Amino acid sequence: MVEHRPLGNALTHLILILGVALVLFPVYVAIVASTQGPGEFLRGTLPLLPGGHALDNYRLMWESGLSRSSAPPAGQMLWNSLIMALAITIGKLTISLLSAFAIVYFRFPFRLFFFWLIFITLMLPVEVRIIPTFRVVADLGMLNSFAGLSIPLIASATATFLFRQFFMTVPEEMLEAARVDGAGPFKFFKDILLPLSITNIAALFVIMFIYGWNQYLWPLLITTDPDYYTIVMGIQSMTADEGNTPWHLVMAAVVMAALPPVLVILCMQRLFVKGLTETEK
Template sequence: MVENDRWGNLLAHLILILGVAVVVFPVYVAIIASTHEGGTFLRGVMPLLPGGHGWENYSTVISEGRSNAGTPPIGGMLWNSFVMAMMIAVGKIAISLLSAFAIVYFRFRFRLFFFWVIFLTLMLPVEVRIVPTFEVVASLGMLNTYAGLSIPLIASATATFLFRQFFMTVPEEMLEAARVDGAGPMKFFKDILVPLSVTNIAAMFVIMFIYGWNQYLWPLLITTDDSYYTIVMGIQRMVTGADSEPLWHLVMATVVMAALPPILVILFMQRLFVKGLTETEK
């Protein structure tokens, strides 16, 4: 701190408190709305203080859902989201570790070519090539399966690049020592490289779990069977599925349940999350 300026600091706190209020406001409103009964929303503007129906709203969405409007109980959707996010996170990390290992520690023909093939995937988000990707998945019979939900999204180059970057910083002496002791490539990988990368793997996991959990367009396209709906796309069905006004108290209870898991991941693993974010993208 260059100079001590009390009014400036006070102003800074004021700006930040206002900022935090703006950032928190939408979720506060959602939590409040999820504690009122349905009738509250017919009477006009929603209240800003909690009501007394929270318990029954949450138990309704968890156990019954809104079967009449075509949305299943959210327990199953939460499970599907969890499976999809885990498969994407673990799958991405596994295939990226292997390919980064190959690119850094081996010399072989077409190495540069493969590097570019992987690099290409960095560029194109699913959203720009949805129709042809959908056709591929459909012709492989992967609609309405967990494999179809996760495998097409596993191919992305970010994790490969992070691990490549990290492997380049591992001292050469490690490899020499391992070779002197007679360790083969896979033993070196398993006993030295992977244990050294644990922090990076964890940071990557946080980012990829959130990425997988928050997928929207892809599950919307390839699931028609409601036992494969994920929670984020399920909300859209709740909002637009009914002809009348949405049942706000139930929608908001679902929104809170859908947003909670990734938010908890970030709050509990904040340091890893920040590391993963700032290091992958730079």
Template structure:
């Protein structure tokens, strides 16, 4: 029984509104700051209303960048980050779903041991193994390359575990029916398991895309050529200029542009993302 108390509805909506305001206010400040000139922040008062320099700031950052930061224009860095995020997300999902399929549906020696070895790598994120990983990438000549940016990050024990748990819930009758119809292992995987895994793939894609987009430490180590800078690296360089005050209006314009791709991915895949997280019955 749900109680209908108007004061309780008002209270809950007030709490939700307050929470949204607290979370959204820094984003609002970033957007407002990106519409002013640099002098607006030297006066010591943060403006709360939009300024007249929106097109100038965004056009400058996309076309020229900030010369004092040593970073290229945002167009190139956004493209690098987008390519890196997509490659990491797609490769992680492809490797994880195939490895989980092999572990669940193929009877080979030590398959359970293989799964637990994969699972144990959760305790070894890239930050823990960064020195040997960098040494391997350097010896292979992958510094300043898209392969060096993405290959060391494409394995995912978490995604393998999630796909394995989902495959264990698929009724064995589906596999038997496919076998009776003459479907081989790859046809069963392509025509039955992949469609059933659609919401799981969508949810993982959103999470892994944001993971790849937000990478900072690894790209900073393996890239010295500005052609391979990512947007997160660029923002850090813009905010940490030497012997000068940061141009916060331009930095905030870069921050707003950097927020757009993850936000758009979440918006367009929101339905599948939520369904993949909460759905329990297939």
């Protein structure tokens, strides 16, 4: 029997509201700062009410950027980040799905050995293997290119493991029924496994997109041409001159950089939550 305690419910909601306010307040401050003029920051205090320069600040950053920094316009950097994040996300999902499918449904020598070899790479993040990876990318002539930005990051042991665990829960009767109907391996994968994996794919898509979008160290290492700068790199270069930083313009770039991941989460929220919480297929 569920007991209704008004005081306990009120206290729970108060804690939740305080938690949400604590998380959202820095976001609100960034949005407000992006609408201010340059003179507002010379007073030493940050206004808490929006200003009247939002359109000018956003238009300037989108079209021109900061002339004093080496970064290109924010619109171009956002496009570069979008290409990189989508390439990493789609590449990770494709390779992980095919790897898990091969490991679960094909019988070949050292099958489990290759799976654990893939899984062990979790202990080798890109920061650990960054020097040999950079050497390989440089030898292949992929510096200052979208291929160099994305290809070294598309392998994912985590996604391979999660898809493998899910494929192992699919009843064997489905595979036998597909064989009776004359379906080959690819048709079974396309018509049965992929539709059943939609929620898992959606959840991993959101996580991997944010992972690719927030990359900083790898793009910084292999990119010297401003035409390939990502938005995270651009924001860092804008704040290099700490004593004379136009924070109202930097905050406009920060808000624009935060919008694509937020939109991805909002668009895929239902599938994302379902993919993380669903236990029965």
